[in-house]
Every structure is written in C-alpha cells, then in structure tokens.
Amino acid sequence: MNELGTYIQTKRKEKGYSIRKLAELAEISHTEVKRIEDGMRKQTSPQVLRSIATALNCPYEDLMAAAGYIDEPAVDADATAVAGIQNADDLSQEEIDKVNEYIAFLKSQRK
Amino acid sequence: MNELGTYIQTKRKEKGYSIRKLAELAEISHTEVKRIEDGMRKQTSPQVLRSIATALNCPYEDLMAAAGYIDEPAVDADATAVAGIQNADDLSQEEIDKVNEYIAFLKSQRK
DNA sequence: AAATAGTGTTGCTTTTAGGTTACACTGATG
C-alpha cells in the first residue's frame, strides 16, 4: 500500500465511509476506490483524485502530492531557491537557457 | 488544438526541436508527443507531462496548469523574470554569486 | 537521378485505468 492509498483509506475511515459509500459520493466505481487504496494503480488520473477529494472533503492538493504529482503544498520551493539570483529581469529565453546550462555546469563541478 | 497542445508546440518550436527530437529527450514515443500537441489525449498522465517539462526545460507546473490539473501557479511580478530558471535548488551562496556574474556577462554581450 | 536522412502523419498493437458483474462473508431482522 502506497502513500496515496494510505491517505485515502485513513480519511475514508475517519469519516466512517465504506468503500462503496465513498465511491458513490465520488461518482466512480467502488472497485476503483479499492484498487487505488491497495496501490494497484500506477497512474491514477487527476480527474479521479479530484472526485475523491471532493467526496472526502479534503484538499485536492494533498491527494496530488500523495500521488507524487506535485510537491508538498508547502512554501514555494523554487521561488526561495532562486530568490538569491539577482539581475535576472528581462532575460530572453535563449539567455535563460544559457543560465540553466551554466547552473548545470556549476553543479557538475561540485566534489 | 487545446491549451496544453498549443503550449507544448510553441515551446518546442521556440527551441527548434522536431517532434522526434522532443520525444527522444523526453524518452517517450514521438507519436505520443504529436497526439498531445494535436489535443487527441483527454488525460495525458502527469508522468508524461513531467518528462516533457524536463525535456523542454520549462516549469512542470505550467504544463499541469495547461492540462487543467492544477490552478495557475501564482507568479508574483518579481519572480516572473527568473521563472524560467530551472535546477536552481540547493545552490550555495558562492554559486549564486557566480550565476549573477554570468547573467551580468550575458547582458553586457547584448548588442 | 538515386540514395539518404530528416520531417510530420497514420494504422495497428499492447498495456493499463476504470467499470460491470459476481462471489464470499458478515450482522441484523422476519
């Protein structure tokens, strides 16, 4: 059982729902709910996750994160990471590409 | 052609990639790239979108948003300029300084 | 002009997400 399955099953039981009840509220088949809980799905679609989130009345982002589709809805990691980079205004796409290449180079030089 | 397809095709052509080249970089089939661009896919998997984002060196969140899987990533005006810079996580201060130097250099080369 | 390599495009096949049906096991009610 993976993270997504654990998350959903926990939430479901918290609310006292059966697999079939959750499926009915989410308007998907109960077998699919079971398979997702069991972790038998490699790629549950965001559409289905959205339905389940609505039915469970829990944040869709949490399900997406549990499925590994997005990062934890914490503080924007990228923004903070590049916060120190100055003078990056008004860069063309070509220049951005070069900067990215350079960053990759810098990382490769680490010992 | 839907929003996702338009976004990917535009980015692809900006970089001068052929469908096959992009597919090779993303390690997916070229036919799949074409079908996504053509909007023949109702539910392209986040996994594939992640591969394409990496290959195009563009924000994965943009593709997810274009696909309608998440809301538009709220970009504050300042961050917009550096939004295209990837792989900048985990840079040391020294490395950030070097990147800024390089950016200054790029700008000085403009005609 | 024939061979070659690149491009986009299309039909066919495989894989898998998701649904339908049916099974086995409870616990409650007549």
Next chain:
DNA sequence: CATCAGTGTAACCTAAAAGCAACACTATTT
C-alpha cells in the same frame, strides 16, 4: 433458520493511453 442489506474482494470486459512500424514528403548528398 432464512432472508436481506451491507461489507470487502476478485474475475472479466471495455475504452483510452502509449508505443511500434510504416507511410508520404522534402531536402541534402553522392
């Protein structure tokens, strides 16, 4: 005890995602 409603589970089927192979077209090269 027998029926009935509810539970989880497992087989089978379908539709859609994704890959494979081959096509037609163009540009370059020998």
